[in-house]
């Protein structure tokens with residue numbers, strides 16, 4: 255089944271047309287969407303729009319907007335039974351170049367990893383221009399139930415995560431990314447998931463992205479791996495259910 259493991263349905267781009275977008279996704283075959291609320295207020299919104307039928311919440315922070323992250327930790331603790339995952343959390347070395355700020359990101363990332371382990375909840379990891387470093391930390395801390403979202407690093411680093419059972423979710427922007435195609439070629443289907451990361455990471459730059467576009471991710475995985483589309487949808491769907499501990 256088609257499961258969008260990571261999107262942002264609370265984004266301003268979707269304001270006023272959320273019901274329509276969810277309906278549209280369901281009509282396109284999407285069975286579940288995991289919407290990620292980033293920061294305290296957006297986290298509350300993600301909880302409030304979740305119907306636990308089609309839309310499920312995860313809560314995290316942007317790695318480059320960490321002010322007030324303690325409140326987010328408290329929210330996760332309070333709502334740990336209602337959220338499906340922590341995330342996204344992680345490192346962003348593309349936005350953040352300053353060494354001290356990077357060290358701060360790392361410290362807070364480790365707090366979230368600890369929290370995910372404590373709660374035995376999956377972790378959705380952002381690692382822009384920092385894939386190798388994020389994986390090193392996760393492996394060192396023996397994190398499991400890890401979803402590396404829109405991983406932009408080298409496949410050889412990704413494979414170290416694969417060995418430990420980490421999953422890699424593929425956005426529709428694979429349509430314009432040689433790096434993602436290479437990643438998909440090397441990472442086994444059993445370790446792949448579909449994500450839209452909507453409203454961003456559309457197949458065409460500058461477009462608004464939608465959850466239904468995970469079908470585009472699936473088509474590219476099918477093409478790159480030479481596997482039937484149906485099989486990609488079936489295996490990525492059961493991968494998603496397994497890592498999330500979700501029964502549909």
Ligand SMILES: [Zn+2]
Pocket residue numbers: 260261262290342451
């Ligand atoms: Zn995201």
